Amino acid sequence: MKPAPFEYMAPESVDAALQLKARHGAGAQWLAGGQSLIPSLNFRCLKPDYVIDLNGLRELSYIRFESGQGVRLGGMTRYHELEHSDVIRQHAPMMHDAIPYIAHDAIRSRGTLGGSLAYADPAAELPTVTTALRARYLLRSESSERWVQAEDFFVGMFQTVMQPDELLIEVEIPLPKAGAAWGFIERSRRHGDRVLMGVAATLTLQPDGTCADARLVYQNGAPAPRLAPQAAASLNGKALTDEHIVAAAKQAAYEEIDPESDVHASSAFRRQLAFELTQRALRDARERGTAAISEEGAGA
Amino acid sequence: MSELHTIQTNINGKPVEASVPGRLLLSDFIREELRLTGTHVGCEHGVCGACTILYDGLPSRSCLMLAVQADGHEIVTVEGLASNGELHPLQEAFKAKHGLQCGYCTPGFLMTLVPFLAEHPDPDEATVRDAISGNLCRCTGYQSIVDATLLAARQMREKAGAVDGSEATS
Numbered sequence: 360m361k362p363a364p365f366e367y368m369a370p371e372s373v374d375a376a377l378q379l380k381a382r383h384g385a386g387a388q389w390l391a392g393g394q395s396l397i398p399s400l401n402f403r404c405l406k407p408d409y410v411i412d413l414n415g416l417r418e419l420s421y422i423r424f425e426s427g428q429g430v431r432l433g434g435m436t437r438y439h440e441l442e443h444s445d446v447i448r449q450h451a452p453m454m455h456d457a458i459p460y461i462a463h464d465a466i467r468s469r470g471t472l473g474g475s476l477a478y479a480d481p482a483a484e485l486p487t488v489t490t491a492l493r494a495r496y497l498l499r500s501e502s503s504e505r506w507v508q509a510e511d512f513f514v515g516m517f518q519t520v521m522q523p524d525e526l527l528i529e530v531e532i533p534l535p536k537a538g539a540a541w542g543f544i545e546r547s548r549r550h551g552d553r554v555l556m557g558v559a560a561t562l563t564l565q566p567d568g569t570c571a572d573a574r575l576v577y578q579n580g581a582p583a584p585r586l587a588p589q590a591a592a593s594l595n596g597k598a599l600t601d602e603h604i605v606a607a608a609k610q611a612a613y614e615e616i617d618p619e620s621d622v623h624a625s626s627a628f629r630r631q632l633a634f635e636l637t638q639r640a641l642r643d644a645r646e647r648g649t650a651a652i653s654e655e656g657a658g659a
Numbered sequence: 660m661s662e663l664h665t666i667q668t669n670i671n672g673k674p675v676e677a678s679v680p681g682r683l684l685l686s687d688f689i690r691e692e693l694r695l696t697g698t699h700v701g702c703e704h705g706v707c708g709a710c711t712i713l714y715d716g717l718p719s720r721s722c723l724m725l726a727v728q729a730d731g732h733e734i735v736t737v738e739g740l741a742s743n744g745e746l747h748p749l750q751e752a753f754k755a756k757h758g759l760q761c762g763y764c765t766p767g768f769l770m771t772l773v774p775f776l777a778e779h780p781d782p783d784e785a786t787v788r789d790a791i792s793g794n795l796c797r798c799t800g801y802q803s804i805v806d807a808t809l810l811a812a813r814q815m816r817e818k819a820g821a822v823d824g825s826e827a828t829s
């Protein structure tokens with residue numbers, strides 16, 4: 360099928376784009392990578408009157424490391440650019456590892472960070488990963504600007520707190536603390552297919568081996584990226600023993616997430632998967648954290 | 660609504676100027692306006708890979724782009740692979756290894772694998788299978804496509820003089 364008619368606009372600055380959106384509101388759609396929007400137009404699930412193309416806005420495409428602060432990513436930064444960025448590899452390695460799970464080369468060459476977050480597919484990688492990394496997002500409209508923490512941004516399946524006149528401008532990922540560690544793991548039927556279940560774990564290991572700041576976030580564990588705060592809290596202040604890991608994984612998988620059943624897998628199977636993947640992600644984090652501590656110890 | 664946009668683009672090395680409505684898909688522009696019918700259309704939602712082209716050198720789904728977005732950019736379609744009447748080594752390998760039967764999926768596989776081989780001159784079988792995981796073929800069962808890709812990779816390495824004698828004869 361083909362898109363219904365619309366008026367195509369290609370503003371040359373963010374300000375001009377925001378003015379257009381303020382004028383046309385929900386009748387206008389931002390066009391970022393188009394990898395979710397254009398299928399919806401082709402199937403005529405969406406029939407916007409206006410399409411505002413963001414692809415000319417080079418000012419929204421950047422990957423910056425700011426020492427003492429963190430990593431700043433422009434909303435129009437493409438997966439392909441993130442995948443090949445040394446800054447991401449070094450300062451957001453979990454994102455570096457997660458990106459190749461997204462679809463295929465031909466989708467990653469176009470799809471964008473801001474598009475993935477704004478689209479808010481519960482099965483997508485970057486909403487979960489940026490939530491685990493305690494990122495915040497900068498939203499701007501013609502008249503105002505605000506930062507929203509990732510965990511407050513997603514409200515349901517394909518739903519966010521964004522207003523129709525807002526544009527996701529930037530993602531800020533804070534610098535990890537000393538001893539910071541992570542694990543990310545997901546499973547789908549075939550590479551690039553819709554994920555069955557994914558988990559992103561972040562924590563810091565203290566020099567004495569106790570765990571702090573644990574966060575567990577689930578991809579496709581609920582209609583939006585789902586945190587498991589009780590399971591995560593149960594890990595803090597303790598050594599990351601296998602026993603604690605299994606207990607936390609059990610609590611998260613069987614009490615804190617709420618996966619759906621569909622043609623690909625039952626809810627029960629997804630919980631089982633979450634139980635297993637959480638353990639693996641936490642063991643990966645333990646390994647990385649232990650290595651980080653001994654490196655820091657050796658450096659001191 | 661049906662306002663036309665003037666675009667200047669470069670298709671297979673040739674400058675092209677055209678007037679297109681905003682909603683025209685790049686795939687339809689390529690096939691119906693330019694009559695370059697090598698680019699095939701299967702699903703129009705990004706999953707079959709048949710419509711893959713190179714957009715500024717990167718593999719992209721032409722069914723998920725608008726023709727207006729070609730303005731100021733370079734596009735290569737399957738018709739641009741052969742040069743001076745000679746097929747690309749990957750096309751030769753597809754021929755030699757029966758990498759196609761009906762041929763519907765073939766342009767998409769070629770346009771996915773040409774940039775892949777440029778980045779991975781010596782891939783193993785698993786990497787090739789991963790690279791084509793976004794392209795569907797209903798005929799071959801993929802084995803012959805994988806074989807053709809590995810053959811093309813070897814021949815391209817040999818041509819570039821990067822392979823030692825023992826490997827070349829294997």
Ligand SMILES: Cc1cc2nc3c(=O)[nH]c(=O)nc-3n(C[C@H](O)[C@H](O)[C@H](O)COP(=O)(O)OP(=O)(O)OC[C@H]3O[C@@H](n4cnc5c(N)ncnc54)[C@H](O)[C@@H]3O)c2cc1C
Nearest residue numbers: 389391392393394395396462470471473474477483527705
């Ligand atoms: C075959 C296929 C497989 C896929 N597999 C995966 C996968 O495994 N994992 C995954 O995560 N995704 C997958 N996707 C989706 C892909 O990641 C999309 O790129 C992503 O969902 C949307 O990003 P986009 O830049 O393409 O946005 P678009 O499609 O252009 O836009 C999506 C929506 O977000 C809005 N929007 C875009 N940018 C902004 C912004 N900066 N501010 C405010 N609103 C904005 C648009 O108006 C639109 O409503 C797949 C897509 C395809 C076609």
Ligand code: FES
Nearest residue numbers: 701702703708722
């Ligand atoms: S027609 Fe474009 S991916 Fe199927």
Ligand code: FES
Nearest residue numbers: 760762796797798
């Ligand atoms: S050769 Fe027929 S679909 Fe691939």
